[in-house]
Amino acid sequence: MLLHPPARSAISAAPTLSLTVVGLMFGLVMGLGAPLFTLEMVDLGFGTGMIAANTMMHAVGSLAIAPFIPRISMALGPKRAVTLALLTGAATLALFPLLPFIWVWFGLRTVLGAACEIILVLSESWLNQITPDHARGRVMGLYSTLLSIGIAAGPALLTVTGRTSALPFACASIGLLVATGLVAAPWLPHPQLTPPQRPSLLRYLPLAPIAIAATLLIAMLDSAATSFLALYAMHSGWSEHGATLLLSIMLLGATAFQIPIGWIGDRTSRRWLLVSLAGVAAAGALLWPVAIHHPGIAHAVLFAWDGVFASIYTVAMSVVGDRYKGGDLIAIYTLSSLAWGAGAFAGPALAASSMAAAPDGLAWFAAITCALFGLLPLLLKKSA
Numbered sequence: 001m002l003l004h005p006p007a008r009s010a011i012s013a014a015p016t017l018s019l020t021v022v023g024l025m026f027g028l029v030m031g032l033g034a035p036l037f038t039l040e041m042v043d044l045g046f047g048t049g050m051i052a053a054n055t056m057m058h059a060v061g062s063l064a065i066a067p068f069i070p071r072i073s074m075a076l077g078p079k080r081a082v083t084l085a086l087l088t089g090a091a092t093l094a095l096f097p098l099l100p101f102i103w104v105w106f107g108l109r110t111v112l113g114a115a116c117e118i119i120l121v122l123s124e125s126w127l128n129q130i131t132p133d134h135a136r137g138r139v140m141g142l143y144s145t146l147l148s149i150g151i152a153a154g155p156a157l158l159t160v161t162g163r164t165s166a167l168p169f170a171c172a173s174i175g176l177l178v179a180t181g182l183v184a185a186p187w188l189p190h191p192q193l194t195p196p197q198r199p200s201l202l203r204y205l206p207l208a209p210i211a212i213a214a215t216l217l218i219a220m221l222d223s224a225a226t227s228f229l230a231l232y233a234m235h236s237g238w239s240e241h242g243a244t245l246l247l248s249i250m251l252l253g254a255t256a257f258q259i260p261i262g263w264i265g266d267r268t269s270r271r272w273l274l275v276s277l278a279g280v281a282a283a284g285a286l287l288w289p290v291a292i293h294h295p296g297i298a299h300a301v302l303f304a305w306d307g308v309f310a311s312i313y314t315v316a317m318s319v320v321g322d323r324y325k326g327g328d329l330i331a332i333y334t335l336s337s338l339a340w341g342a343g344a345f346a347g348p349a350l351a352a353s354s355m356a357a358a359p360d361g362l363a364w365f366a367a368i369t370c371a372l373f374g375l376l377p378l379l380l381k382k383s384a
Contacts, residue, residue, distance in 0.1 A: 018182040024146035025179040031154020061113025085118035090176040097166035128321035141262030194326035214316035215336040219343025224351035250302035257307025278374030288363035
């Protein structure tokens with residue numbers, strides 16, 4: 001008698017496409033908004049200090065709402081919570097050109113940051129939960145890829161809309177309304193939620209230390225690279241234009257590698273894949289001091305490095321999705337978002353200290369942190 005293996009559950013195409021497009025639209029709005037707010041404040045006559053303070057309000061909103069996201073998701077359900085957050089974000093964006101007063105903008109950016117935090121945490125955890133285990137790496141890779149494409153395309157859209165009218169704000173608001181329609185669509189199921197099993201977010205750290213550390217690592221090096229890679233290249237003899245182009249090429253790597261690496265993760269041990277990715281990222285960073293003196297090689301090395309490096313997060317969160325569901329998964333994603341904020345804050349400071357200590361300090365900082373992370377899956381064999 002032949003025994004047939006159990007059939008794999010199929011990927012739900014319409015819900016998967018809807019939530020990944022939400023990631024694309026969210027990334028587009030964020031990529032458009034970052035330079036738009038800065039340039040608008042420059043036109044209003046404000047200096048870098050006030051611009052930085054206003055930018056921080058987005059993080060303040062994110063950090064303020066994060067501890068309450070598991071409760072919000074349980075009370076409203078992810079579908080209703082994400083819909084309300086998208087509508088709040090769209091309305092807030094529409095108010096910016098109508099209320100061009102700096103102190104009002106401080107409040108609006110705080111509200112926008114809180115709405116964005118809900119959208120990002122719940123949409124990604126929702127997609128992770130409804131995706132079957134055998135396809136989770138590819139699907140989460142697709143979500144991250146479209147999010148990255150959206151962020152990269154945002155500044156390009158601003159060059160098309162210009163800033164002589166409220167059009168860029170309107171485009172950003174419309175983007176969130178399109179995402180609202182996708183989330184509210186009848187084919188997008190309500191995920192089954194169970195209440196979080198632990199009373200506080202910090203108690204989830206022992207359950208998913210590798211995923212939390214991966215988020216911290218990605219945020220640290222992403223913020224460090226975007227802040228200092230161009231400066232590192234210029235110190236090595238590159239022109240400003242060439243250094244900026246190098247950064248852009250590096251960031252494109254994240255859009256090219258995540259789906260293929262996710263596919264590999266669906267067919268191999270994700271734990272050993274994490275170790276391999278961290279090792280390749282550490283070795284790749286050690287090539288920077290040599291490659292930086294040869295533009296063609298530097299373009300290839302940085303492109304490949306960021307593709308491998310960015311995939312660490314996708315694979316780590318796929319491991320979490322294999323183990324946890326419902327309120328526990330949302331709690332882990334929320335804790336990850338707090339780790340992201342901490343990493344984005346610490347990364348530039350540590351990178352600056354590293355560059356002050358040695359000319360190739362940025363490369364050594366990236367190599368050491370990636371290598372240290374690679375030890376975690378080996379040491380914490382029972383943790384996600």
